[in-house]
Amino acid sequence: MIKPDLSMPLPEELGRLHFVGIGGSGMSGIARLFLEAGYTVTGSDVRHSANIDALRDLGATIAIGHDAANVGDADTLVVTGALWQDNPEYQLALAKGLPVLHRSQALAWLINRKRLVAVAGAHGKTTSTGMIVTGLLGLGEDPSFVNGGVIASLGKSSQSGAGELFVVEADESDGSFLLYDTAVALITNVDPDHLDHYGSLQAFEDAFVTFAREASELVVVSSDDPGAVHVTNRLLEEGGDKRIVTFGEADSADVRVHSIVTEGPVAFTLSFDGEEYPAQLRVPGRHNAINAAGAFAVLTGLGFDPEASLAAIAEFGGTERRFELHGTVGGVSVYDDYAHHPTEVAAALSAARTVVGEGRIIAVHQPHLYSRTRLFAKEFAETLEQYADETVVLDVYGAREDPEPGVTGALVAERFEHPENVAFIADWQQAADHTAEIAREGDFVITLGCGDVYRIVPQLLDSLRRVRG
DSSP: OOOOOTTSOOOSOOOSEEEETTTSHHHHHHHHHHHHTTOOEEEEESSOOHHHHHHHHTTOEEEESOOGGGGTTOSEEEEOTTSOTTOHHHHHHHHHTOOEEEHHHHHHHHHTTSEEEEEEOSSSHHHHHHHHHHHHHHTTOOOEEEEEEEETTTTEEEEOOSSSEEEEEOOOTTSGGGGSOOSEEEEOOOOSOOHHHHSSHHHHHHHHHHHHHTOSSEEEEESSSHHHHHHHHHHHHHOSOOOEEEEESSTTOSEEEEEEEOSSEEEEEEEETTEEEEEEEEEEOHHHHHHHHHHHHHHHHTTOOHHHHHHHHTTOOOBTTSSEEEEEETTEEEEEEOOOSHHHHHHHHHHHHTTOTTSOEEEEEOOBOHHHHHHHHHHHHHHHHHHOSEEEEOOOBOTTSOOOTTOSTHHHHTTOSSGGGEEEOOSHHHHHHHHHHHOOTTOEEEEEOSSSGGGGHHHHHHHHHHHHO
16 A cells, blocks of 8 residues: 655645545545636546546546556646555656645645644544534535535535635544644544554554644543543643543533434434533434534534534434435345444444334445454454344455455354354355345345445345345
């Protein structure tokens, strides 16, 4: 994988930009902002997607497939860490001496002097960012934003606004979230992840402490997640006048969530500053009540009215690839979710349980990264076995990593205590057919993973049509 120099000073002018991997959720959002700002944008990706269509409609020239000729007369190359060193477009940029920016550097260049709200955490970032953006728009603000997923009500993941606020989903996976000049930092959790980059849990936690320490105005941080609590305690031990607001179910939380009702769209009450604020969201799941509390803490921390803030957040209708319904065949509903960490999988399946009624949950899990699969195989198995009735495990989506001998999806399936409830099936068509055979009317089938598992959804629907007619 490519490790750009994140310490490199940003050029004063970027000129014509070429995005390698432009179709990804983060890259496409940043490319959109440059297009809206009047820049010439070209790009490439390995496959066609709706993101690419949207960018082409805005004026981008995009090639399918990677080739050095795609770079054309670009002045600056923008890349993600998921690219390999031998990428021909990357190699040509090096040979020509072009500036090569990580996507986070390009975003930092765009943010410039805006007042930045940065959302970080091992999971919950995309939803929390979407809630903050939805809240600000509902409050009459016009923020700029870049999210890791398309906000359903807006139909896009990014937008240039005329207001002073800029909201971003900040990526901690490679440390690039430390690049930004953050005013308000939201930490959803510090659940162990990305240890392939950080090397240790201590280094992972240290990065979040630095992220919080450098926020100039406010730190909003979970009161429930042990890692986040460690970060808070370390900030308090350092002293100073850092403004910290905690949120969650803990009795000590500044914004305390209680009276959560998870049947259907989640309802709850927030205790804040001596007042009680009831709410019901448009999305299900206990985790979304927690996410809403964090978004509420950000908005009230920015000075907005509590009641109006919560009412605006409640209009959030979800993001793509977060418990997204793709179709129902013969009474079997097929959903897709981005969950790729045991905690995220538990949250997604718990939310599904609140709305599935008498039906069962069939999880189609695609492990993401060889290192994560090796480190968390047992935790994935325990989570899937606890929250799903049946599980189909696909093979590992390696993304930026080389294969590891012996690390396949079987590593997860073999750790189930009840092997009759799990099947490791590497072939996608066979996996879709097996899922359709075991599904019954009223069941939910949910694909889980942040790789390309969403691409199996049409096969699942086709198999269900053949089996259930």
